[in-house]
Amino acid sequence: MDGPATQKAVVSLADVSMAFGTNRVLSGVSMEVFPATVKALIGANGAGKSTLIKILSGVYPEHGGEIRVDGKPVRANSPRLARALGIHTVHQKIADGVIPGLSVAENLVFDNLALPSFGARFSLAKILPRARQIAARLELGWSDEILRRDVFQLGIADQQLLLLARALDQEPRMLILDEPTSALSMAEVERLFDVIRSLRQDGVAVLYVSHHLSEIDTLADSLVVLRDGKIRLEQSRPFGWNDVVRAMLGEQVLDEERTIVEQRGTQVRLALRGVRLHENRPPQDIDFRAGEVTGVIGLLGAGKSELAKGVFGATPFTVGTMTLDGAAFTPRNPGDAVKRGVFLVPEDRSAEALLPGWSIARSVSLPFLSSLAPRGLVRQGAESRRGRWVIDELEVVATGEGHLVDELSGGNQQRVVVGRWLAGKPRVLVLDEPFRGVDIGARAGISHKLRDLAADGAAVIVNSSDVDEILQGCDRILVLVDGVVRSDTYISETTRDQIIERMSEIA
Amino acid sequence: MEARIGKTPAAEASVPMAEQVREFVVRYGVIAITIFLIVFFVATEDTFRKSTTLLSVLKYASVIAIGGLGVTTAMVVGGIDLSIGGVAGMAVTISAMTMVIYNQIGIIAIVAVLISGAFVGLVNAFLIVRLRIPDMLATLAVMFVVQGAKLIFVNGQSVSSGMPLPDGSFAIGHFTPEFLAIDAGFVGPIPMPVMILIVITLAMWVFLTRTRWGRILYAIGANPEATRLAGISVSRYRALAYVVAGLLAAVAGLILSSRIGQGDISAGNSLLLDSVAVALVGMSVMGLNLPNAWGTTLGAILLGTLVTGLTIAAVPYYAQDVVKGLVLVVALIFSFTLSRKKARYVSAV
The missing domain is CATH 3.40.50.300 (P-loop containing nucleotide triphosphate hydrolases)
Structure with missing residues (x-):
């Protein structure tokens, strides 16, 4: 060769x-x-x-x-x-390749089963030698006993290796x-x-x-x-x-001058102590202050979503404590957080925030129904007013508060989802990747609202993996790498290059 | 480009026309079928023309509609309740036992039945919400338990006045007049069960569409994760839905018991399938494509009309099932095939 x-x-x-x-x-x-x-x-x-x-x-x-x-x-x-x-592919999702209910051996020889040369008769004994051969290619060292087991008795890692062995067998x-x-x-x-x-x-x-x-x-x-x-x-x-x-x-060459005036908060609104973002990584102490927008930046898997869901109680932190304005804050579920004025705009808009077939007014009122329906009956007038408030305040392009959220563009959907929480007067608003799949206009509009919200005394936390999103709307930047805060600076104290350098340090 | 092609008058008129027809069928299809059936039976069958027939249609519909409203409530949260018929059957036996064997008055029987219905609802909720068993499987299992348990209480026998008891004595109690009035009574010209149906339909409509609790139930059906992340305790509200379903099944059982006038152990057996069918038919009413209270009641009236009319026309009962099934298929076509709105029927199995 x-x-x-x-x-x-x-x-x-x-x-x-x-x-x-x-x-x-x-x-x-x-x-x-x-x-x-x-x-x-x-x-x-x-x-x-x-x-x-x-x-x-x-x-x-x-x-x-x-x-x-x-x-x-x-x-x-x-x-x-x-x-x-x-050309053979081992897909990320193991479930796409492994067939539950079949034995390890059957899974290994699966690509051969449909071949005419395999013949009609099937028995485990017939395929075992072939399965051994395929497993040996990867030196998996699986005994016949393991080969006979149901494939789901293998660990995830072994299932992954099984799929690899199967692909390798195809030369x-x-x-x-x-x-x-x-x-x-x-x-x-x-x-x-x-x-x-x-x-x-x-x-x-x-x-x-x-x-x-x-x-x-x-x-x-x-x-x-x-x-x-x-x-x-x-x-x-x-x-x-x-x-x-x-x-x-x-x-993006980013010296289109920064339009924001950096605001620094003085009072700590939300304090995290000894919180683990990843299981095997050191615990972190993080403060979020009222009156500023804190950007949390990191690559996929850096722990941004864990942070957001932990603060909101959607996936409570297993280790560590939090205080909100000095008082203990241990949300066990989102309801606890909402009651204390801590809100989350989740990462996946359609899976986690939108209700198909629901109007803007209903989508906006859902978290606050108990105040809009004090005796059970929903006050439709108040609900409509709230819907219209969100449309006006966030400049949602819609025919009215009865417009269905599914029929809005991505940017306008996000305006509704953000506006819903703004209408509830947040003390802490966490936004997980709020600008993904959102047009530039909506991004600027939402960003502007977040700055106003911070100026009014809320603590705003924006998670993003996009440096420019963070630079354009945040006062303070936390760089997260593999569950650890690598740097914590105000925006005037750092540069785009420094942020990227911190992010690209291999853990 | 496309707009220009569409400018030919014929094309412009024909496309929206087909669209209008589709829209009309999706919205009013079930209502139109019901009206057509009534007109058809009135025109062809003399007996159907009597006012008593209309009332008997509604009386027949009341039990199915109330059971159907129970199924509807479970469907609103994206689930289903297959224990409806079992609970109604159990209600018949419990009310008979309370009055006939334990010689209690009707009101106590009613309370006992409602408590038992709510209790089964709680058991369903526990299995589904806490033990995370898929709704269809959990309620199927509970259906069997409930059906069997009621037979254990009465040694597999129907309960009637004067029946011998295991201790050698005889059952001295009887169905009290006020209990029998649940089915046989009137409010003005309106039979009591029809009145109960109207009140319950109205109450369920208000509950589901005008109160915050109903709103939250629909939210859970639409997107449970988004509902949870709006700060709502999804488990608690799903549990509520199954308790309401159990209560409604118990009410259906009360009417049934009052109608039969004894503790018939086979009562309620056919109620489940009819209830599920009318809840499904109801989804397509007005093109809502969502489980809803008025739709379910209308679905039951459609079924009542059909069964009464076919019975008068001397169509055998087994042929009636074929017709029932076909009507259900047509309603499902409205919801799932013709409608532009995505019909929501989720059941995790």
């Missing part, structure tokens, strides 16, 4: 694009994956990674541009064709691994890495999707950064992590 440098790409993408309706999720993506190399694919949520994987594995056959395998264009791709061409030419370590322990990650290294030696091309920079640092030969459906950066070893994070988060 020739060395990697002289080899031709196994799979190459030429100008691949994809749109769902009017929403372009990939545009002009071109890249090549070579044999015997590990290429990392990096991108924030919504960057287009999953779409790209699905195009490669044949799930989305109708895309723009071209996929070539060994230089030959692939026509009418399908999951079957992709596999026949040697892949390119293996796509989508966040393969999310379920694995440190030791198992090491084992997985050994497997990937030996695959590389055998000449397999690996496309490794992850947002853990440290994993990519140990494993990858080259990397590609995707943002908003476009390739923003390609690097080979040695990697420059600053540039990588910058490319992930957006390289």
Whole structure:
């Protein structure tokens, strides 16, 4: 075999694009994956990674541009064709691959079961030798007794390895691994890495999707950064992590002068003491002050949502205490928090905040029904007024307070969700990724309201993984890396570069 | 581009026309079928024209409608209650035991029945909310328990006045006149069960759509996680829904018991399926595509009309089931196929 440098790409993408309706999720993506190399694919949520994987594995056959395998264009791709061409994928969700109720052995040989050569007769004894063979490929060391067990008796990590073994048995030419370590322990990650290294030696091309920079640092030969459906950066070893994070988060040159006047609060509104954001990470003390907007920034999995849900009581902290204006504050559920004026705008608008088929007025009044219906009967006049207040205050584009929330644009939905809590006079308002999937106009409008709210004496906490969102609307910035506060500064004391540097420090 | 193509008069008129028809069918389909059936039976069957027939349709509908309102309440929170028929049957036996065996007055029987209905509702709530058993499975299990338990109390026998008791004596009590009046009485010209139905439908409508509790029940049905994150105790309100469902089933059982006038052990057996059917038919009324009180009652009236009319027309009971099923299919087509609103019927199994 020739060395990697002289080899031709196994799979190459030429100008691949994809749109769902009017929403372009990939545009002009071109890249090549070579044999015997590990290429990392990096991108924030919504960057287009999953779409790209699905195009490669044949799930989305109708895309723009071209996929070539060994230089030959692939026509009418399908999951079957992709596999026949040697492109195999281990998906992030294990449940998508493992078949419950079947034995480990059956799961291992599953791809062979449908082949005509398998014949009609099925017995566990018949497939055991084959299953042993497949398991041996990964040196899983599973005894016949384990092979006979129901697959769900395996741990998550072993299930992950089972899927990998199954893919390897198909002799892949390119293996796509989508966040393969999310379920694995440190030791198992090491084992997985050994497997990937030996695959590389055998000449397999690996496309490794992850947002853990440290994993990519140990494993990858080259990397590609995707943002908003476009390739923003390609690097080979040695990697420059600053540039990588910058490319992930957006390289807006930000000296369009800061429009905000920094406000600093003096009085501590909410104090966290000894709170663990991640199970195995050190406990944290964090203060949030009234009168300022605190931005909490970190990559996916840094602990932002844990912080938000803990403060709101949606997933109470297991360790540590909180005080609200000096008084003990231990919300066991969101109801406790709402009673004390601590509100949350959750991360996933449609799953966690919107009620399908509900009008703006009803959506807005839901958390405050006991005050709008003191004796049980909902006062429709007061409810409508509150709906109209939110529409006016947040400049929601709607026909009226009876407009259904499902029929609003994403930005206007978010205005309603934020406005609902503003109408309830928050002492602490936490917003988890409030600007995701929200147009620039709504973002500016909401941001403006949050500054007013802080000026009126509330403590506002904005979680985001976007540096510019934070810089444009916050007074103070906490950088969170892997459950730990890495830096805590006011916005005038730091720069965009410093923030990115803190975020990109490998834990 | 598309707008320009649409400018041809024919195309412009025809598209909204089809849309209008669809919209009309989705909104008024069930109501139209009910009116059509009434007109049809009035035109073809002499007996159906009598005013007593109309009242007997409504009396027949009352039990099913009240049971259906129980199912509706569980459906509002995104669940279902299959123990409705069992609870109603149990109510028949408990009321008979209270009056006939223990020789108590009617009001005590009523209280005992209501308590037992609420209790079964609490058991359902405990299984579903606390032990996290899917609603359909939990209430199915409870249905069996309730049906069997009532037979244990009475040694598998129907309760009637003068029946021999295990200790050798005879049951001296009887269904009291005020209890029998639950079904046989009148308020002015209106039969008592019809009056009860009107009051309960009105009360459930107000409860579900005008009070904060009802609002929260619908919120849970629409998105339980969003409701929880609005600071609401979802468990407590889901429990409330099952207790209300149990109470309504008990009321249906009271009317049934008063109608039969003895502790018939097979009473209530067919109520469950009818109740679920009318609650489903009710979802499509006015194109709401949500479980709702008026819809369920109208669904029961539709069913009552159908059964009464077909009986008068001497259609055998087993053929009536075919017709019932077809009407249900048509209503489901309105809700799930024709409606643009996504019909919500969630049941985690």
